[in-house]
Amino acid sequence: MLRFWAFLGLVGLAHCATQGMSIRSHWDGGFAGTITLAPTHTVHGWTAHLACDAPIDSLEIWTADIVSSNGDKSEYVIRNKPYDGDIHNGDSLNVDIVGRTPGSSTAPNCRVFIEGQDHGNPATSAPQTQAPSGGGGSQTQAPSGGSASPETVTPGASCGSAKSTKYNYGDALGLSILFFDAQRSGKMPASNPIPWRHDSAMNDHGDGGVDLTGGWYDAGDHVKFNLPMAFSAHVLAYGLNRWKDGYSSSNQLQNMYEMLRTPLDYFMKCWRPQSQEYYAQVGNGAADHAFWGRPEDMHMQRPAYKCTASNGGCSDVEGITVAALAAGSMAFKASDAAYSQRLLASAKSLYDFANAHKGIYNKGPISDATSYYGSTGYKDELCVAAMELYKATKDAKYLNDAKANFEGNDVAWALSWDDNHVMCELLLYEETKDNRYKGLVESFVRSYMPGGSVHQTPCGLAWRDQWGSLRYAANAAFVALAGLASMAKRGCLPNSPAPKC
Numbered sequence: 001m002l003r004f005w006a007f008l009g010l011v012g013l014a015h016c017a018t019q020g021m022s023i024r025s026h027w028d029g030g031f032a033g034t035i036t037l038a039p040t041h042t043v044h045g046w047t048a049h050l051a052c053d054a055p056i057d058s059l060e061i062w063t064a065d066i067v068s069s070n071g072d073k074s075e076y077v078i079r080n081k082p083y084d085g086d087i088h089n090g091d092s093l094n095v096d097i098v099g100r101t102p103g104s105s106t107a108p109n110c111r112v113f114i115e116g117q118d119h120g121n122p123a124t125s126a127p128q129t130q131a132p133s134g135g136g137g138s139q140t141q142a143p144s145g146g147s148a149s150p151e152t153v154t155p156g157a158s159c160g161s162a163k164s165t166k167y168n169y170g171d172a173l174g175l176s177i178l179f180f181d182a183q184r185s186g187k188m189p190a191s192n193p194i195p196w197r198h199d200s201a202m203n204d205h206g207d208g209g210v211d212l213t214g215g216w217y218d219a220g221d222h223v224k225f226n227l228p229m230a231f232s233a234h235v236l237a238y239g240l241n242r243w244k245d246g247y248s249s250s251n252q253l254q255n256m257y258e259m260l261r262t263p264l265d266y267f268m269k270c271w272r273p274q275s276q277e278y279y280a281q282v283g284n285g286a287a288d289h290a291f292w293g294r295p296e297d298m299h300m301q302r303p304a305y306k307c308t309a310s311n312g313g314c315s316d317v318e319g320i321t322v323a324a325l326a327a328g329s330m331a332f333k334a335s336d337a338a339y340s341q342r343l344l345a346s347a348k349s350l351y352d353f354a355n356a357h358k359g360i361y362n363k364g365p366i367s368d369a370t371s372y373y374g375s376t377g378y379k380d381e382l383c384v385a386a387m388e389l390y391k392a393t394k395d396a397k398y399l400n401d402a403k404a405n406f407e408g409n410d411v412a413w414a415l416s417w418d419d420n421h422v423m424c425e426l427l428l429y430e431e432t433k434d435n436r437y438k439g440l441v442e443s444f445v446r447s448y449m450p451g452g453s454v455h456q457t458p459c460g461l462a463w464r465d466q467w468g469s470l471r472y473a474a475n476a477a478f479v480a481l482a483g484l485a486s487m488a489k490r491g492c493l494p495n496s497p498a499p500k501c
Helices: 169-182 224-241 245-250 253-268 285-289 314-333 337-356 366-374 379-393 396-403 421-432 435-447 470-491
Strands: 018-027 032-036 047-052 058-061 065-068 075-079 094-102 110-115 277-282 304-308
Touching: 018 047, 032 047, 047 337, 058 075, 058 224, 094 285, 094 435, 169 245, 169 337, 224 253, 224 314, 224 366, 224 379, 224 470, 245 253, 253 277, 253 314, 253 337, 277 314, 314 379, 314 435, 337 379, 379 421, 396 421, 396 435, 421 435, 421 470, 435 470
Parallel strands: none
Antiparallel strands: 018 032, 018 110, 032 094, 047 075, 047 110, 058 094, 065 075, 277 304
């Protein structure tokens, strides 16, 4: 999905009140930039002026409120949100903006100043984070405007104390399930807990009228992209299998089962074993992004894109779909044995298809996904698929396949929809107890901790990348928790009596 996320960062910059605006990208009729606020003394609430040498027809800011603009729209007054009004002396606040400038191919030159502050020299440009070129191994570069070494948590000022706060994780779990329920496509179940969601995209179909209704929409968009959908379904099913007791004790187990059926049912529609074809996407990215409305009100054409034996391999998206189906079969084994068997049968036949026709899906038949969820490889997904099938069947051929697809040695960049290397390593460690895999999982977790290769914000957030920064940190914490549970099960923790590792 293409959208600009609000980026808030506290970095040490020069003490000044007149700030610059750095341009991150521009195009005919618009630009994306970052304005930097670095007050000369601590402020608890601020009002700032963005003054430019050319009009900005419309301005989009997510982390500040627009108070007013002058007649020709060359100056805007903005004010802090309730959560970002405090800027301490020596710190600064970076705020991302998008400006619309119809008829212009260049971005305006702008300066920013805070009301009630003495004007000084323009500040340094906002820090930029460079995304990886591939799926793993590369490191985040240090911000150009801040310290070259990773920042660590400084106890005390402005960061707050997590120790003094009590969290209701049961409520958080329930709300997380509601998030996925809100993404439902197709026919809403009778148990639908989201009152403002109704049936939508009921005409989604493949060739010959193949029923492709159901599944999840992608975030705020309405395309059904199977690569991130299957990744999400797999991680959720893995978590359910690993921590079923947590869902039970928080009274969320039945809600989790109902939520997880949505993507699993959809994947069994997408995989057509009789005709050997797998539908990996429904909806066109450009047409979808041109529609600003509810999914219930969509009327555009929604093409379906499929992988066949003759049009190029899709092992990445098919592999992670297999992982979701296999993990789902284990999740439902005790509560719905017949459904569990259907999931497992689909997983096994789709795995054979993915293995027989290897390739990267968006470099073959699903090229429309390139700009949204382009893949960089498929061996990590095939490894995860094989491991989940091994766990479900105990058939040694799947374990051997997983070992063959293990790409090893380098520390994984992240756990995400395009990078399943650390999940491959975690699953291999869980089943083989091989310390080689354990070491790679531990190295991954350490890379996200203070002193590791992943940049740390002043208040201790592991900042892997600008896009979905909380996702990367949360997924790394997920890996750490799963790895800890695996080691505890073996008695490998340092405080275990007679550790076995």
